[in-house]
Amino acid sequence: MDNKNTLLPANGNNSLPLPGMLGRRKFLSYMGLAATSATVLAACRKDKDDNNNMPPGSIDLGTGDIGILNYAYALEQLEAAFYTQVINSPFSGMTANEQSLLTDIRDHEIAHREFFKAALGAMAIKSLEVNFSSVNFGSRDSVLATSKAFEDLGVSAYNGAGQLIKDSNYLLLAGKIVSVEARHAALIRDLISNGSFADNTVIDMNGLDLASKPADVLTTASVFLKSKLYAGNLPTS
Amino acid sequence: MNLLNVISAIEKIDPEVHDRLDTRRGAMQQFAKLGGKIAMAAVPFALGSMFKTAYGQSTSDISSVLNYALTLEYLEAEFYTKGAASGVVPSGTPAVGAINTIRDHENAHVTFLKNTLNSLGATPVSKPTFDFTAGGTFPNVFTNYDTFLAVAQAFEDTGVRAYKGRAGDLISSHAVLTAALQIHSVEARHASHIRQMRKARGANVKPWITGNDTGGIGSAVQANYNGEELTTQAGVNILNFVNANAASESFDEPLTANQVLAIVKPFIV
Structure with missing residues (x-):
């Protein structure tokens, strides 16, 4: 590898003319790192495709944008399964209005789930097994409390995942979905207590909603999943 | 420090990354200012600035x-x-x-x-x-x-x-x-x-x-x-x-x- 470090000004002097067009090596040499680049490169490429830390039997969400999309797909699977159960076994005293709204939400979550499944194609994770043993589907309080938890979690998950997405097309798709989740969250909160659609348990002093990292979201979600998800290959920044 | 990994990753989706970076004299001069012994702590800032220039998100x-x-x-x-x-x-x-x-x-x-x-x-x-x-x-x-x-x-x-x-x-x-x-x-x-x-x-x-x-x-x-x-x-x-x-x-x-x-x-x- 050529070492063009001599092109660099000695110390902070930028009066030397810089070449207009540089190749990659020259670019690297401008970083003052050409001599060691191979070593650094090797050192930096760590574990991104290495599942050594993955617990046996767990489902790897994957890397990069595909990993984030699978993460969203996992959450949508959870929500869709929940609302399907809610509509299949309505809680005691469910009003016609509630049934209509919850049916809409079920359909929205199914649309999200099936969208991700179709868009991811062969890269999609498998269908997850859920665990709703902590939910009393006969109880309005239990169902709506769980629903509130899922919707607020979904909003915070998409808000937190946005910055992990590299492709602006995927970012836009996440944006199209998260505002629908926020509409759900506000409605469910209002069904529990009118006026709590955006209270200070979710909105901070700056008027900002929650944003959570995948690891934190999955810790909460794991209570409702029999399948074990592995997020260790997801981007972290 | 994963700067080179970043560049390498970008190169996979944007083979012209080096051209983008290289033709932006202003961005390169930012690195020149740092001298041959680049200050590692300054890399994230210099990098952010460089990419903003290269990709137009200033x-x-x-x-x-x-x-x-x-x-x-x-x-x-x-x-x-x-x-x-x-x-x-x-x-x-x-x-x-x-x-x-x-x-x-x-x-x-x-x-x-x-x-x-x-x-x-x-x-x-x-x-x-x-x-x-x-x-x-x-x-x-x-x-x-x-x-x-x-x-x-x-x-x-x-x-x-x-x-x-x-x-x-x-x-x-x-x-x-x-x-x-x-x-x-x-x-x-x-x-x-x-x-x-x-x-x-x-x-x-x-x-x-x-x-x-x-x-x-x-x-x-x-x-x-x-x-x-x-x-x-x-x-x-x-x-x-x-x-x-x-x-x-x-x-x-x-x-x-x-x-x-x-x-x-x-x-x-």
């Missing part, structure tokens, strides 16, 4: 999005501040608390966006002078509760679409993007509640947007809803999975800056 681009958002938040903040003070919201009802909550969020957004712009060394735009009757289209906006809620719904749904439309312009600036998303979902929560308030008044409307339906407000706000009827996403036909209403409701659609500015223009004197 601080000025970020601040133009923030000023765009600030203009919309000024509109909403003043709308609710005046509405709450006008007596148009029936006193002694839960509506008072809800409108005050929304008012406080919109004012918090104004403050937050101004502070963010200042922290970036940019100048926040001044608040325009607003006409909430939109030149007479909504003459009783602060005296008729239903008109007030109709305008509120249009503002909130449009705010959601506006933020969504600019998120991609913030993709290089993680902190700003995250904050914008955190505002975006608050606007959606507001929209959901305002729609429920209208439903309680007899409007045929749900917390989500069905097709390009204005929820009975009519042609004055049709542009705010056009495009929401989409049922194909990234080439996937959502009608394969759910009915037409649910297919359009399950995805909110963006608006471009020009579309939004045309929509709010009648409200700006």
Whole structure:
């Protein structure tokens, strides 16, 4: 590898003319790192495709944008399964209005789930097994409390995942979905207590909603999943 | 230090990354300034600046999005501040608390966006002078509760679409993007509640947007809803999975800056 470090000004002097067009090596040499680049490169490429830390039997969400999309797909699977159960076994005293709204939400979550499944194609994770043993589907309080938890979690998950997405097309798709989740969250909160659609348990002093990292979201979600998800290959920044 | 890994990763999706970087003399000079012994602590800053230059997302681009958002938040903040003070919201009802909550969020957004712009060394735009009757289209906006809620719904749904439309312009600036998303979902929560308030008044409307339906407000706000009827996403036909209403409701659609500015223009004197 050529070492063009001599092109660099000695110390902070930028009066030397810089070449207009540089190749990659020259670019690297401008970083003052050409001599060691191979070593650094090797050192930096760590574990991104290495599942050594993955617990046996767990489902790897994957890397990069595909990993984030699978993460969203996992959450949508959870929500869709929940609302399907809610509509299949309505809680005691469910009003016609509630049934209509919850049916809409079920359909929205199914649309999200099936969208991700179709868009991811062969890269999609498998269908997850859920665990709703902590939910009393006969109880309005239990169902709506769980629903509130899922919707607020979904909003915070998409808000937190946005910055992990590299492709602006995927970012836009996440944006199209998260505002629908926020509409759900506000409605469910209002069904529990009118006026709590955006209270200070979710909105901070700056008027900002929650944003959570995948690891934190999955810790909460794991209570409702029999399948074990592995997020260790997801981007972290 | 994963700088080279970053470059290497970008190279996979953008083989011309080096050309982009190399032809940007200003960006390269930033590295030159650091000298042969590059200060490792400075790398993230130099890198951010370099990519902003290379990919056109400079601080000025970020601040133009923030000023765009600030203009919309000024509109909403003043709308609710005046509405709450006008007596148009029936006193002694839960509506008072809800409108005050929304008012406080919109004012918090104004403050937050101004502070963010200042922290970036940019100048926040001044608040325009607003006409909430939109030149007479909504003459009783602060005296008729239903008109007030109709305008509120249009503002909130449009705010959601506006933020969504600019998120991609913030993709290089993680902190700003995250904050914008955190505002975006608050606007959606507001929209959901305002729609429920209208439903309680007899409007045929749900917390989500069905097709390009204005929820009975009519042609004055049709542009705010056009495009929401989409049922194909990234080439996937959502009608394969759910009915037409649910297919359009399950995805909110963006608006471009020009579309939004045309929509709010009648409200700006």
